[in-house]
Amino acid sequence: MRYIEPHAHMVSRVTDDYAAMVTAGCRAVCEPAFWAGFDRSSAQGFYDYFCQLTDHEPRRAAQFGLPHYSWLCLNPKEAENSALADEVLAMIPSFLDRPNVLGIGEIGLNKNSRNEIAVLEKHVDLAVKHDQMILVHTPHLEDKWKGTRLIIDILNQNRGVDPARVIIDHVEEHTVDAVLDAGFWAGITLYPQSKCTPARAIDMVEIYGARRIWLNCACDWGHSDPLAVPKTALEMKRRGHSEAAIDRLIYGNPLEFLGQNPKFRLDESGREDKSRATQK
Amino acid sequence: MDRSRVTDLYFAEARSKLIDLAAFLDRVERSDGPDDFRMKSLRAALMELGTPGPEKARKILLLLSDPTKEPIAEAGAKSAGGAWTGF
Numbered sequence: 001m002r003y004i005e006p007h008a009h010m011v012s013r014v015t016d017d018y019a020a021m022v023t024a025g026c027r028a029v030c031e032p033a034f035w036a037g038f039d040r041s042s043a044q045g046f047y048d049y050f051c052q053l054t055d056h057e058p059r060r061a062a063q064f065g066l067p068h069y070s071w072l073c074l075n076p077k078e079a080e081n082s083a084l085a086d087e088v089l090a091m092i093p094s095f096l097d098r099p100n101v102l103g104i105g106e107i108g109l110n111k112n113s114r115n116e117i118a119v120l121e122k123h124v125d126l127a128v129k130h131d132q133m134i135l136v137h138t139p140h141l142e143d144k145w146k147g148t149r150l151i152i153d154i155l156n157q158n159r160g161v162d163p164a165r166v167i168i169d170h171v172e173e174h175t176v177d178a179v180l181d182a183g184f185w186a187g188i189t190l191y192p193q194s195k196c197t198p199a200r201a202i203d204m205v206e207i208y209g210a211r212r213i214w215l216n217c218a219c220d221w222g223h224s225d226p227l228a229v230p231k232t233a234l235e236m237k238r239r240g241h242s243e244a245a246i247d248r249l250i251y252g253n254p255l256e257f258l259g260q261n262p263k264f265r266l267d268e269s270g271r272e273d274k275s276r277a278t279q280k
Numbered sequence: 281m282d283r284s285r286v287t288d289l290y291f292a293e294a295r296s297k298l299i300d301l302a303a304f305l306d307r308v309e310r311s312d313g314p315d316d317f318r319m320k321s322l323r324a325a326l327m328e329l330g331t332p333g334p335e336k337a338r339k340i341l342l343l344l345s346d347p348t349k350e351p352i353a354e355a356g357a358k359s360a361g362g363a364w365t366g367f
Contacts, residue, residue: 035358077358111355112346141360145345174341199290200337238289239281 001025003229003250004266006258007106007135007169007187007216009034010057010068011049017219017226022064024230027251027266029061030258032071032106032135037221039078043087046074050091054098069264071105071135072096079110079119089122096130102261103127105135106169109147112139120154128160133261135187136168138175140194148175152182165260167214170195176204180212185257189218190228198232202239205249214254321363 002025010018010031021029031053040046053070061068072095074088095101107123109116127134136155139147151168155161168179169187172195179186188204189195196204201215217228225231233246258264281289308319315323325340346364 080355110358111360112351113355114351114353116355117351139360141362142344142346142364143360145342146347146349149349150351172341173335173338174345199293203337 001230001233001250002027002247003233004254004258005029005217005226005229006167006214006254007032007189007218008226009218009220010061011052012221013219013226015060015063018061018064018066021226022066024227026066026230028067028069028258028264030069030071030102030254031057032137033073033075034106034220035075035077039081040084043084043091046088047091050095054095054100058100067100067266069100069102069258071103072101073104073107073123074119075106076108076110076116076120076137079116080113082115082118085115085119085122089119089126092126093130096132099263102258102264103133103135103165105133106137107134108137108151108169109139110137110143112143112147112150117150117154120151121158124154124158124161128158134161134166136166138168138170140170144170144172145174148178152178152184155184156182167257169216170218171204172196173200173204176208176213180208185212185214188213188215190215190225190232191218192223192225198228198235201232202236202241205236210245210249210253212253212257213249214257215250317365317367318361318363321367324367 005021005026005028008029008031010029033049033053036049040049050072053072057070058068072092074085079085092104104123104127107120109120124134136151138144138151148168155163155166163183167185167187170189171179171186176186188201190198190201205213215229215232217224217226219226219228229250233250236246255266321344325343328339328343329336344363346366
């Protein structure tokens with residue numbers, strides 16, 4: 001089995017998780033910027049975090065031969081502090097040329113507030129201005145449906161946004177069709193309690209098809225499982241899905257989406273193509 | 281997959297979750313005080329489970345969701361409670 005983990009907060013995980021993921025067949029990991037579990041007190045805190053995502057964490061992953069990529073932003077959970085958000089947004093362009101940065105993310109909404117919307121719109125403008133791909137977080141639980149509809153409206157209102165270069169993550173049964181119908185990619189996040197179980201994820205794939213869908217574990221410092229994607233692959237196999245269909249969903253699909261950024265390159269064996277990465 | 285295969289694969293797990301849910305309701309009813317918005321939503325969702333028809337997961341997720349589209353003035357808490365307070 002081979003797979004790409006397109007959404008994992010590895011700064012929150014122990015080194016043993018890297019070993020387990022690579023052992024399970026992980027060929028690349030992508031890490032969107034996230035909330036630390038507490039509000040950072042200054043833009044300098046974000047500077048250090050962005051350095052961690054673009055310098056330290058790739059080196060930690062490289063110990064296991066695992067290519068590490070990142071996405072940068074200020075998380076919607078910290079969007080109520082507009083002055084801090086503006087400082088962080090102004091800092092992001094200086095990191096976009098780093099070799100493992102794939103785009104802007106995970107931006108989005110958390111509680112669907114006016115300030116969150118304003119900061120989301122600024123992130124979208126920044127991505128369009130710098131021709132960056134976008135990874136969007138949708139809110140939790142009771143806030144997801146409302147937030148997903150607001151997010152789709154905001155993205156559709158910006159004429160510079162190409163839906164094919166945007167993934168809207170954490171979809172569930174009540175939001176997946178709206179995301180796919182609008183032309184975006186949809187991410188299904190596998191969590192032990194909230195978001196989606198492996199069985200429900202496969203249900204959605206069976207109902208809506210595998211096109212423009214990826215699976216991710218979004219493992220972080222909370223209840224989460226860094227091996228959720230390969231475990232879901234085993235669940236697919238138990239249901240009788242073919243090896244090719246499983247490979248398409250957990251390796252081919254993220255490769256297709258992420259490969260729109262020329263920085264994301266894996267060779268035929270699934271390992272990072274060092275020659276092409278160096279050319280960039 | 282045919283229905284017997286689906287049942288073979290998932291019945292034991294569904295049975296376990298059903299009994300956990302029943303035990304949770306027993307626990308709530310042994311406790312003191314009125315239901316809050318979360319329990320009211322959960323009881324409505326249980327009624328939905330008993331209604332024949334497709335898309336039960338989608339319908340229950342919608343039942344537990346904020347149906348409005350107006351942004352809130354300010355995000356006070358960062359976490360979600362699992363059900364809409366206005367239910």
